[in-house]
Amino acid sequence: xxxxxxxxxxxxxxxxxxxxxxxxxxxxxxxxxxxxxxxxxxxxxxxxxxxxxxxxxxxxxxxxxxxxxxxxxxxxxxxxxxxxxxxxxxxxxxxxxxxxxxxxxxxxxxxxxxxxxxxxxxxxxxxxxxxxxxxxxxxxxxxxxxxxxxxxxxxxxxxxxxxxxxxxxxxxxxxxxxxxxxxxxxxxxxxxxxxxxxxxxxxxxxxxxxxxxxxxxxxxxxxxxxxxxxxxxxxxxxxxxxxxxxxxxxxxxxxxxxxxxxxxx
Amino acid sequence: xxxxxxxxxxxxxxxxxxxxxxxxxxxxxxxxxxxxxxxxxxxxxxxxxxxxxxxxxxxxxxxxxxxxxxxxxxxxxxxxxxxxxxxxxxxxxxxxxxxxxxxxxxxxxxxxxxxxxxxxxxxxxxxxxxxxxxxxxxxxxxxxxxxxxxxxxxxxxxxxxxxxxxxxxxxxxxxxxxxxxxxxxxxxxxxxxxxxxxxxxxxxxxxxxxxxxxxx
Numbered sequence: 188x189x190x191x192x193x194x195x196x197x198x199x200x201x202x203x204x205x206x207x208x209x210x211x212x213x214x215x216x217x218x219x220x221x222x223x224x225x226x227x228x229x230x231x232x233x234x235x236x237x238x239x240x241x242x243x244x245x246x247x248x249x250x251x252x253x254x255x256x257x258x259x260x261x262x263x264x265x266x267x268x269x270x271x272x273x274x275x276x277x278x279x280x281x282x283x284x285x286x287x288x289x290x291x292x293x294x295x296x297x298x299x300x301x302x303x304x305x306x307x308x309x310x311x312x313x314x315x316x317x318x319x320x321x322x323x324x325x326x327x328x329x330x331x332x333x334x335x336x337x338x339x340x341x342x343x344x345x346x347x348x349x350x351x352x353x354x355x356x357x358x359x360x361x362x363x364x365x366x367x368x369x370x371x372x373x374x375x376x377x378x379x380x381x382x383x384x385x386x387x388x389x390x391x392x393x394x395x396x397x398x399x400x401x402x403x404x405x406x407x408x409x410x411x412x413x414x415x416x417x418x419x420x421x422x423x424x425x426x427x428x429x430x431x432x433x434x435x436x437x438x439x440x441x442x443x444x445x446x447x448x449x450x451x452x
Numbered sequence: 453x454x455x456x457x458x459x460x461x462x463x464x465x466x467x468x469x470x471x472x473x474x475x476x477x478x479x480x481x482x483x484x485x486x487x488x489x490x491x492x493x494x495x496x497x498x499x500x501x502x503x504x505x506x507x508x509x510x511x512x513x514x515x516x517x518x519x520x521x522x523x524x525x526x527x528x529x530x531x532x533x534x535x536x537x538x539x540x541x542x543x544x545x546x547x548x549x550x551x552x553x554x555x556x557x558x559x560x561x562x563x564x565x566x567x568x569x570x571x572x573x574x575x576x577x578x579x580x581x582x583x584x585x586x587x588x589x590x591x592x593x594x595x596x597x598x599x600x601x602x603x604x605x606x607x608x609x610x611x612x613x614x615x616x617x618x619x620x621x622x623x624x625x626x627x628x629x630x631x632x633x634x635x636x637x638x639x640x641x642x643x644x645x646x647x648x649x650x651x652x653x654x655x656x657x658x659x660x661x662x663x664x665x666x667x668x
Contacts, residue, residue, distance in 0.1 A: 329530055330459065330460075330461040330462065330527065330530055331459040331460075331461070331462075333458050333459065333462060333525070335482060335525075338484065339482050339483070339484050340482060340483055340484075341481070341482040342480055342481050342482060345481035345482060345527070360488065360489070383477070383478065383480045383489040383516065384489075386482075386483075395482075397462075397481055397482055397525070399458075399459055399460075399461035399462040399481070399527045399530070400461055400462075400481075400527045400528060400529055400530040400531075401478065401479075401481060401527065401528070401529075402529055402530050
């Protein structure tokens, strides 16, 4: 955002960056071969590029080796050809990341595109996708991405993804609901909640990606686990979107309900 | 100074034992160490009387107390964050713009009418501050939210600073403010410039202006 003095910068196919950001909100891919894209994230392109839906056809082999999320198939296309491809998503900050023989799990709505060197898999955590292998991928976030190292506890809405460390666990914190007053508060709901009772806790070695706000990007279909997955598969048999990450405090026994809302407290 | 800027929309605060920090509820993004977040019924400092005062004044933003040992990252709603260090002055700011502030700061509520009587009240209506605004006084840091980036404009005795009421975020120091109107016959016939009301600040201090006319 520095070279804005002389008006907008005019790009042509040769001056567009190669696999780099054009500005904080748009990313230019130099396409020589194939890339996976989430549908609707391409804003412009130069050159000869075909977009194929993922399904049965001549891309069967590629899809079979690199795309292991049948539930997301409808949301993804393969761009094939030569040229420059511009990606953007609702003016969110866009960044590219390189993986080398690594793994990274990311909120499914935030992933825009990835190179076929990476294999896309559904994470065991509902709503997240895991990328394994070597290559580049492009992700969007609400506000710039900040990398932190575990141990750390993260607001569920601020979490974009994590790399190399073990999957997180839930952390509940009701420390202030102690004693007589705390009990009264828990019983009636008066006084409200801090909204920070529930975090994802990360331990181990790796990196956690945070976005700068707790405003979630409108989520594209995250894909649950098919009910037919059978016993032992987390989330199986629970149809519907796994969107219950709103930091709801579990209702304690004997709680009168949301009295505070009635009193406007 | 407890706040470290991570990027334009995120700050990190160091929490040390025995020190308190107030923050807007739900604004925590992540934390390290043992930190507890306690919802604050009173919506800030002071006793029950202050709480009732804030409720009446509609300056009661849900706050929580942050205590413990560690570091906490704050961000809220995708708004830009600006940190202000106070060394004894008073900061005038709307309660819902407060992201977090040091527990060492004295928080109170001020009636707009006490600065300029009826005109102060009208000014409050135009700037969207309402009848009351929040003041913070003492030594410490404040993180305020704004839509778009924040610009600091110094106010000196050389002349007043005019600010669009919708772009006004906060001000500090020994500042008198009044609403200056530039209403002409064009405004009456609906051909106004849209800039008929301005906030005129004079004295010695700083005014914080956001790069947008959107309210939070």
